[in-house]
Amino acid sequence: MKRFTRLFLELDASTGTLDKVDALKRYFREAPPEDAAWALAVLSGNKLMRAINSRRLRQWASEESGLPPWLISECYGVVGDLSETLALVLPKPQADASDEPLHRVVTQRLLPLEHMSESQQRASVTDSWRQFNRDQRFLFHKLLSATFRVGVSAKLVSRALAEVAEIDPAVMAHRLMGAWRPTADNYRALLASENDADRRNQPYPFYLASPIAEAPDGGPAGLGDADGWAFEWKWDGIRAQLIRRDGEVFIWSRGEELVTHTFPEIAAAAGQLGRDVVLDGEVLAWEDGRPLPFSLLQRRLNRKRVEMSLFPEAPIAMVVYDLLEWEGRDVRGEAIEQRWAMLEEATAGETLLIPSERVSVSNWDEAQSLVAGARDRGVEGLMVKRLGSAYGVGRKRGDWWKWKVDPLSVDAVMVQAQTGSGKRAGLFTDYTFGVWDNGELVPVAKAYSGLTHEEIEQVDRWVRNNTVQRHGPVRAVRPELVFELHFEAIAASKRHKSGIAVRFPRMARWRRDKPIQEADTLESMKAMLARYGR
Amino acid sequence: MDDLIRATDRGLYCEAGGFYIDPWRPVDRAVITHAHADHARPGSKRYIASRAGERVLRHRLGDLSLETFDYGEPLDMGKVKVSLHPAGHLLGSSQVRVEHDGRVCVVTGDYKTDADPTCEPFELVPCDHLITECTFGLPIYRWPDPQKLFDDINAWWRGNVEAGKNSVIFAYALGKAQRVLAGLDPSIGPILAHGAVDGLTRAYRESGVDLPPTRHASAEAVKETKGSAMVIAPPSANGTAWMKKLRPCSTAMASGWMAVRGRRRFRSVDRGFVLSDHADWDGLHQTIRDTGAKRIGVTHGYVDAMSRFLNEQGVETHVVPTRFEGESDASDAERQESEPQ
Numbered sequence: 001m002k003r004f005t006r007l008f009l010e011l012d013a014s015t016g017t018l019d020k021v022d023a024l025k026r027y028f029r030e031a032p033p034e035d036a037a038w039a040l041a042v043l044s045g046n047k048l049m050r051a052i053n054s055r056r057l058r059q060w061a062s063e064e065s066g067l068p069p070w071l072i073s074e075c076y077g078v079v080g081d082l083s084e085t086l087a088l089v090l091p092k093p094q095a096d097a098s099d100e101p102l103h104r105v106v107t108q109r110l111l112p113l114e115h116m117s118e119s120q121q122r123a124s125v126t127d128s129w130r131q132f133n134r135d136q137r138f139l140f141h142k143l144l145s146a147t148f149r150v151g152v153s154a155k156l157v158s159r160a161l162a163e164v165a166e167i168d169p170a171v172m173a174h175r176l177m178g179a180w181r182p183t184a185d186n187y188r189a190l191l192a193s194e195n196d197a198d199r200r201n202q203p204y205p206f207y208l209a210s211p212i213a214e215a216p217d218g219g220p221a222g223l224g225d226a227d228g229w230a231f232e233w234k235w236d237g238i239r240a241q242l243i244r245r246d247g248e249v250f251i252w253s254r255g256e257e258l259v260t261h262t263f264p265e266i267a268a269a270a271g272q273l274g275r276d277v278v279l280d281g282e283v284l285a286w287e288d289g290r291p292l293p294f295s296l297l298q299r300r301l302n303r304k305r306v307e308m309s310l311f312p313e314a315p316i317a318m319v320v321y322d323l324l325e326w327e328g329r330d331v332r333g334e335a336i337e338q339r340w341a342m343l344e345e346a347t348a349g350e351t352l353l354i355p356s357e358r359v360s361v362s363n364w365d366e367a368q369s370l371v372a373g374a375r376d377r378g379v380e381g382l383m384v385k386r387l388g389s390a391y392g393v394g395r396k397r398g399d400w401w402k403w404k405v406d407p408l409s410v411d412a413v414m415v416q417a418q419t420g421s422g423k424r425a426g427l428f429t430d431y432t433f434g435v436w437d438n439g440e441l442v443p444v445a446k447a448y449s450g451l452t453h454e455e456i457e458q459v460d461r462w463v464r465n466n467t468v469q470r471h472g473p474v475r476a477v478r479p480e481l482v483f484e485l486h487f488e489a490i491a492a493s494k495r496h497k498s499g500i501a502v503r504f505p506r507m508a509r510w511r512r513d514k515p516i517q518e519a520d521t522l523e524s525m526k527a528m529l530a531r532y533g534r
Numbered sequence: 535m536d537d538l539i540r541a542t543d544r545g546l547y548c549e550a551g552g553f554y555i556d557p558w559r560p561v562d563r564a565v566i567t568h569a570h571a572d573h574a575r576p577g578s579k580r581y582i583a584s585r586a587g588e589r590v591l592r593h594r595l596g597d598l599s600l601e602t603f604d605y606g607e608p609l610d611m612g613k614v615k616v617s618l619h620p621a622g623h624l625l626g627s628s629q630v631r632v633e634h635d636g637r638v639c640v641v642t643g644d645y646k647t648d649a650d651p652t653c654e655p656f657e658l659v660p661c662d663h664l665i666t667e668c669t670f671g672l673p674i675y676r677w678p679d680p681q682k683l684f685d686d687i688n689a690w691w692r693g694n695v696e697a698g699k700n701s702v703i704f705a706y707a708l709g710k711a712q713r714v715l716a717g718l719d720p721s722i723g724p725i726l727a728h729g730a731v732d733g734l735t736r737a738y739r740e741s742g743v744d745l746p747p748t749r750h751a752s753a754e755a756v757k758e759t760k761g762s763a764m765v766i767a768p769p770s771a772n773g774t775a776w777m778k779k780l781r782p783c784s785t786a787m788a789s790g791w792m793a794v795r796g797r798r799r800f801r802s803v804d805r806g807f808v809l810s811d812h813a814d815w816d817g818l819h820q821t822i823r824d825t826g827a828k829r830i831g832v833t834h835g836y837v838d839a840m841s842r843f844l845n846e847q848g849v850e851t852h853v854v855p856t857r858f859e860g861e862s863d864a865s866d867a868e869r870q871e872s873e874p875q
Contacts, residue, residue, distance in 0.1 A: 012795070012799075013804055013805055014804060065673070067673055068843070068846065070842075071672075071673065071839060071842075071843055074672065074836075074839045075672050075673060075674045078672060078674065078794065079674055079794050079795075079796065080796050081795070081796065084794070084795055084796075085674060088673070088674040088676070088793070088794075089673045089674055092676065151799070421796075424796065424800060425794060425795075425796030425797070425800075426794060426796060426797060427800065453800065453802075
């Protein structure tokens, strides 16, 4: 636990990528494989166990510290992270850092908790609190909870491991994808130069497009002649990789989650294909050859298993735009035109696996006007892909660009504020915005991104001095601040009082120049809904 | 019975004595606890403060009609007897003791109970009514031992020198910067002071505080000490163009807020050193207990949580409103002055 704690502190302290990779490499070189396996599992975001009920943890911490539960909640509101809050409020540790190895902490302290009664759990957890110092308690809580995030991406972990193993980063990224059991043997296999591990359901790393504004010269002009590029619609759905190997089907989301059972129709269709393939594409709510609003798809996303009959109102399809594996052979290195040809052949006659239509574009101006009209077609814009290119890894810039339609925009008044969590803990960073309706401000959006640190600190101070009412963590504020909000789409909603829901709202600008009277109205947003609401 | 001191829209007011304590608008007579901008505001006719803090206060407020007194020296104001007592917050910081008809009220101003070589230690003043700050009035704020902390700061500096990097530590220009300076080990390397820190450090030295030698962080000094310097700068310097010439450097912030990981990360510094000039949760409660006060006023900070907690413990507590919310980093108000080089 000491070595792992030191790794955590190093990762937490350094802001530079190189420093983080160095810290990871040092850890993976020095740690015994049985510890490193668990460290890797948690650093890549794997859940160790069903999280212990956080209400109980708070209760026990309250009893141990002699502080009332409401005060611990108050502290949590400031810290924004329960693991850290509890580590801070518990009585000052007596012991120095414990040097129990990580795998023992996991296998003997954490995993057995699942099968214990509440009083046994309490005894075990409080014993751990006594063994650990403050940093270790924090890590212990993180391991107990469902998620463990330490500001290091899976990509960095993968890169560090690749450097330790001295193998190609892309190979390591592939080895790390999907389900993986944290044993010393598996860890050794991961670092081995050759790996025969069963890759039956392993997905490939997704290739990600970059915003076209990041192209050389800041736009399409920097990409040279439009003739060298292919164009497809940019679909607003769930990016997915469909794997069919030995007739068995797996669907992975970009979040590296197996979502096969969320989309049973797609899995069934893939099972009917004449051969094994791996396809890359987007799952969409789809009817009569065109996409339906994203909100219809969203409703099934949080379910593990979906009965086909459950959603007759939300038929889906997968629009596929690439083929990565053909009858067991990795074809990512072949030119995009060849992969398309295989894609067409593989999906011929399929109604739920639809090759993404290639859009004919002869110059950048034409592309520009197609992007501008994207919303009317129910798409987000255009994808621009280099002809002749291979399928890349990660966000390697250069071959795929996304060109999105300009966002929709309104000027709205801040009506409520709430403190953020994690990095933004204790600061008022999450705001609710309203627009005018008969002299009243009706909430239409919540947004928390888009401001600079400096602005966030200013708004935070303003909120504290302009609170008119407190409802728990939420503060109603005096209507005074106007922000220009951007969002990607607008839809009708029964859940919101305004009757409107917007997608990906964020703050584009703080309109210090605008008095609140000049903010937009619900009427104007309803007009927007009628025009773009699909 | 009426309180000797009560909150008004100009600040804390003692009617029987005819004076305000740390008023935020101009008044006739202002007793100033310390020179931070949220406590010492310009524009009042006459000021009263501790002798120890005179230079620093004048550095901050310039020419003003100021009477100074030694700690403990009694002065009669109207019907009350007033004296100033060390608060341990920074050089010259005072608690204000007010006595009338055998009743004693103490206003702590900002204070800390931890050791600090740059100012006189906090004095416990027994009283009936205590008005205490509670900037860090939550149990998540419990300070580490300052000596261990300075060991960490010096170790960080040493590590950076070995890596050929400058060390830049952000600390409020008044008080914290000098306390950090006093804890540095000058055998490790040269120490530079940002312009905002430099003048106040001089005022400290002129007041008789012994501090390690520093150089003004001029372009020339930065060039000469590259890769080994410890640079003390106000938080407002972080992210400015001024920082560029210090590269390569590792950055740190010294503040009580660094106790919370999220605040440290929000500041985007490499290291956060939990060093505060305010009392922590334990320090606040020990002080409240030890003064023997029967009635407690809480101000500046987590006043709702503090008053609820104390009331639940059977201690009669009320909230003393303030214009400045100590809950934000602005409690030391340093951020308002981003003095350029």
